[in-house]
């Protein structure tokens with residue numbers, strides 16, 4: 001197998017640049033207004049119950065702290081497998097998301113549950129490491145059983161116009177993933193303009209991303225609705241042009257059921273109902289699940305459980 005770290009660029013910078021700069025510019029005011037309009041839509045109680053379960057099934061339950069311990073990862077996995085021990089009708093989450101050195105712990109803890117393990121890789125969150133280190137990071141996580149890899153793009157290369165470098169890194173990491181799915185984190189809070197968010201989305205999609213993801217959760221602003229809207233438009237347009245469906249994962253700062261449902265409305269109205277599945281839409285969040293569980297209980301029983309009822313996310 002060729003060493004992808006030294007393989008020739010798959011896309012010459014000039015043609016990639018021409019494609020990316022040929023994309024229509026984003027109407028910034030229009031994107032904000034559209035996101036605001038969709039965020040105020042109300043939904044019926046029956047639809048809300050369905051939306052909460054759908055949102056739970058889309059959560060990538062995340063811990064990405066320097067202070068993570070095997071014990072913390074194991075309790076997160078226990079929560080992923082059985083979010084509410086008193087109610088076995090609660091759906092399982094989309095995946096558990098951890099650093100590469102915690103993948104083996106999570107895989108062991110989730111064995112038999114059918115829940116996948118996602119791992120950040122490629123020198124998350126900065127992406128500042130030699131390519132060999134990024135590929136080794138990816139291969140380590142996959143060898144330990146990660147079923148999904150969340151890589152960060154080189155924002156420095158992107159912002160200096162070296163689109164070919166960004167493309168080649170994504171393509172090489174995709175190859176290193178083998179059978180694992182690749183989510184490409186754009187870190188939209190560092191991309192400066194909505195036009196750049198659109199360009200980075202299309203670049204990542206063309207380079208082989210299975211999902212495009214807004215943020216690491218370490219940079220503010222993270223997953224804003226206008227940014228998610230622009231990324232949903234990119235996957236919608238790519239599907240219309242090629243027939244290939246790419247997923248979207250907003251991540252960072254999504255903490256309430258209201259936030260989650262706003263995202264689902266955005267998906268439905270932008271990419272369409274075909275994207276309302278964990279195969280094509282995930283929500284990366286470290287502290288959303290408990291609010292979804294609380295609102296779910298309130299809908300079914302009419303009252304909130306006590307604040308200490310659920311284990312911590």
Ligand SMILES: O=C[C@H](O)COP(=O)(O)O
Pocket residue numbers: 062064097215216217218251252253254284285286287
């Ligand atoms: O990838 C997921 C993010 O790191 C989660 O961010 P959060 O802690 O703001 O929910």
